Amino acid sequence: MIQIKKCTLDDYDIVENLFKRLINEIIIKTTGDPSLFSLSDTREAFNQGLEQGIYSVFMAITGGQTVGFISMCESFSLYTDGRFGIIQELYVLEDYRSMNVGGELLKFAVDYGQEKEWKRLEVCTPPIPEFERTLRFYKKNGFSITGGKKLKIMISE
Structure with a gap:
């Protein structure tokens, strides 16, 4: 089962461990460049996000072990007719994949979004062959491709 x-500030070490595994997998599957992600201020960001209520994190636990997590934040846009959620991170330990842990986290996220009265829930995954399994996972769980590419510009370090 x-x-x-729901994570609290006390759960940071557990989430950080899973987050680092997620980032490592992304780095290995993409460019191999560890400088793509900063891991230096994650505790501060985690604490700030939770304390300000702008970041929500939930852990999946089975057999007394945390085996995955999902994090979300709320956003607002005219194109969504108001408030919506964004999945920022989702990770399940490799040994627990294909055991419905990710599906349960997504189901929980949808229920959470309904409670928050979000219009939709969005997620981004790299559009490269190495993430085809991830893309199939999201599609299997009701997500649809909307197109576009995720871009960014750094405005502070």
């Missing part, structure tokens, strides 16, 4: 628990 999979239990979903």
